[in-house]
Amino acid sequence: MIDVDPEAALEHAKYAKTKASRVPIVREALGLTAYHAGNWQEALSELRAVRRMTRSDEHLAIIADAERALGRPERALDLAKEADKHRLSKATQVELAIVAAGARRDLGQVDASVVSLQGPDLVPSKRDPWSARLFYAYADNLAAAGRKDEAVRWFLNAAEADNDDETDAAERAAELADE
Secondary structure, eight states, X not given: OTTTOHHHHHHHHHHHHHHOTTOHHHHHHHHHHHHHTTOHHHXXXXXXXXXXXXXXXXXXXXXXXXXXXXXXXXXXXXXXXXXXXXXXXXXXXXXXXXXHHHHHHHTTOHXXXXXXXXXXXXXXXXXXXXXXXXXXXXXXXXXXXXXXXXXXXXXXXXXXXXXXXXXXXXXXXXXXXXX
């Protein structure tokens, strides 16, 4: 239901919370549903509760992104810095890096946002589940830094890695190439 009608899904999740507010998976469902519905403050509140209840940082990237959405990029960066990377799944590590790069860009640190995404996962031939999103974020930050040719190349890398059509990387590459 979240993909079709996030607002209705949010109402269902809120109802579930009234029946089982101490069950972490119910709070997680509400937090994630609120996030997808764009209700950042509620998402933050619920996902923080899940973090306390479960002692898990698996939703740290979403928490940091909600902080960004509320206009608090510094808090997003603080969350990224405090995270114990060894306890996070690789997917969460990559998502957190993408969010942190966005927070740097929000603060006007465009070059730092580009550099922060560079690492062993930024290899064009990689096809991990997060590769398309990482390549896309890198390309987007390159474009913001005025590095158009590199951005086009990385948008094309993202399009090649995007088997699930999660991004508009091919379109972005074409737009940039036409400029």
